[in-house]
Amino acid sequence: MLTPIAHTPADGCSPPHLLDEHLRKVGELAASFAAPAWADWARQAGRWHDLGKYDPAFQDYIRRDSGYEAHLLDGQPSHPSHSLAGAQHALLTQPKFGRLLAYLIAGHHTGLPDGPAEYQGAASLSHRLAQGPQALADALRADIPADLLAATPLTLNPQAIGGKDGLHLWLRLVFSCLVDADFLDSEAYFQPEQAQQRRPPPDLADLRARLDAYLADKHAHAAPSAVNSVRADVLRQCREQAQQPPGCYTLTVPTGGGKTLSSLAFALEHALAHGKRRVIYAIPYTSIIEQTAEVFRAALGDDAVLEHHSSLDVEHETVHSRLAAENWDASVIVTTNVQLFESLFAARTSRCRKLHRLVDSVIVLDEAQLLPIPYLQPLLDALRLLTEHYGVTLLLCTATQPALHTRSNSFGHIQLRGLDARRAIIQREAQLYQQLARVRLHLPADLDARQSWADIARQISQHPSVLVIVNTRQHCRELHALLPEGTFHLSALMCAEHRSQQIADIRQRLARGESVRVVSTTLIEAGVDVDFPVVFRALAGLDSIAQAAGRCNREGRLPHGDVHVFVPPDPSPLGWQRAAEEAARTVLGQCGADALAPDAMQRYFNHYYGKAGQAGFDREGLHALLTQHAGQGEIFFRTAAERMRLIDNAHTVAVIVPYTRQDGEHRRDSHALRRRLQAGEMHRDLLRQLQRFTVSLPQSQFEWLRRAGELEEIYRDIWWVKNDVMYDEKRGLLVREIEAANPE
Incomplete structure (x- = not known):
């Protein structure tokens, strides 16, 4: 009888990947990723995940259809399942925990x-396990080593994972260990050169030394x-509280108080003081991510920072960072x-694969006020589980x-289970707010009286x-159409490459002391x-008004800036x-020009959460x-994942726009990228480079452009704006403004 194999080589010549060896290696690797408990x-899970591959019929199939794809197509039409036997x-062998x-x-x-089968039908665990007895019987026709079939006595302390409310997160963490181990062992077989390019991330103590040297140099050259x-006092308090x-x-x-680098200093100091493994910095907008990653790279070095988001400029991506992005095997993310x-x-699996890297980490949520209200409760629940149990x-x-x-x-009923055990660094x-007060807030006489764009433009x-x-x-x-010639326009109707160029131009002009007018969305x-001397902000949430004020007299060079x-x-x-907006109107009416103070915020x-909640x-x-x-072991994993959409991609479509950026001798051109894709x-x-030239449109605007013949499908579900005149070098994509079907 032929020796059972897990994978066969794509070239048909190399030795096969032995199944016994694969199961043992994945099991040990997964265990090394997991917490001891x-x-x-x-x-x-690692030792049993591919038991179905012992089935003689599967062995015939995998020898016939060699390569990695045959390994991935589990249970799809015309591809036999290999996961149900395990x-x-x-x-059968773990009656208490077998379903988990x-x-x-x-x-x-x-x-x-x-x-349960309620939402996903045939894709549910209950429905799939109905085929399990036959799958296991088929696998057991082979001579499977007894140690691989042996059941280890398993224990689970419910209090250690947060009870039944924490079971779903714990299972995802164990799942993360399994799938990362499976990917890595398969990669070592199929792509040994790539596997060898993975390397341990920089040591946190080394990164702290780099940051200390950078901050010392920065302080030495900072004007009094x-x-x-x-800023120096904020940094001091962060370092002290890190213990x-x-x-x-x-x-x-x-x-303007220096919280970006101070928070990084806290995170590194705290990680070293308490044996944490990495620092994860989560930010709401890609425009801030690019800026923050640049700051961190300047302080820590290019090799220390993994920048992971959809609009990543591939110039910043290396082989090592691309591999680390798959499972977050990095020191600073x-x-x-x-x-x-x-x-x-x-x-x-691709999304879950990184989750075990969260254990024993420091997670920094930048701009925490932007946590989305419709998902606030499950997000806070998950964050509480991570801090209390992992x-x-x-x-x-x-x-x-x-x-x-x-x-x-x-009536005393809990509306929101919050994060109550918080320590203020x-x-x-309030004293810090007074020390950094650099603006005067100007309010209209009547917060209910709406103004015309023409009147606002004149001011x-x-x-x-x-x-x-x-x-x-x-x-x-x-508003941009009513402002003087030369006014900059910034909105998400401009692709990321265009926005980056505009922001860079704005900064350069401000640095030279030139006059600069900008009208922008909240991005x-x-x-x-x-840093502007004057900022105008449309009435919105008070936190948004405070953020806008942070773009005014940021460096304190003026006696005061003016925020209107x-x-x-x-x-x-x-x-x-x-x-x-309604909550801000209430507090602005009560507090007036002092509305940006901490107590007013x-x-x-409290008003905002009362209304939004x-x-x-x-x-x-x-x-x-x-x-x-x-x-009862019944969890709707897939349905919950489908409903957790912080960005509702179901109602938006990304299109690639015709835009060219000439940066010195370096040219970035979406036309050239489009031609490569079509070839x-x-x-x-290539897809990452194209991402920099996309604009996301509400479904209604996308359909209008498609019906008008302005779009071409250049690859499956990849759309190109055909007419160059549809993309303006100042304002971005020119589309008829149709209100989205779901305005929220």
């Missing part, structure tokens, strides 16, 4: 399934000023909120700390250098480092934005899907 679970074996192991084994290629004195026990911390520093939070609720220290970093404590209604936040035009921030793309387009206000709040012709879009968030902090019912029947070139690097 659940290493046996990961090892057991899942069935778990049910079955989730991991059955989903190790196709993703974690729903337990009140702002720099405050405190792990848990949940807040860093509330007004914009800068990523998006979307990447982090959707992974915490993911079912797909050695995570969480740092909520913002200029406007949200009120994330537990909230109850007037800055001891005298703005009186200022030679001014930043204007509005609430929607349409408002940005309308500029949260963390983008620009105006009431635009139209209200904010329905949903959380409208609730934020807390009052605002009326629609619920768990709009998609994720908590019930993941916990309601978890005590048959299809690989990850």
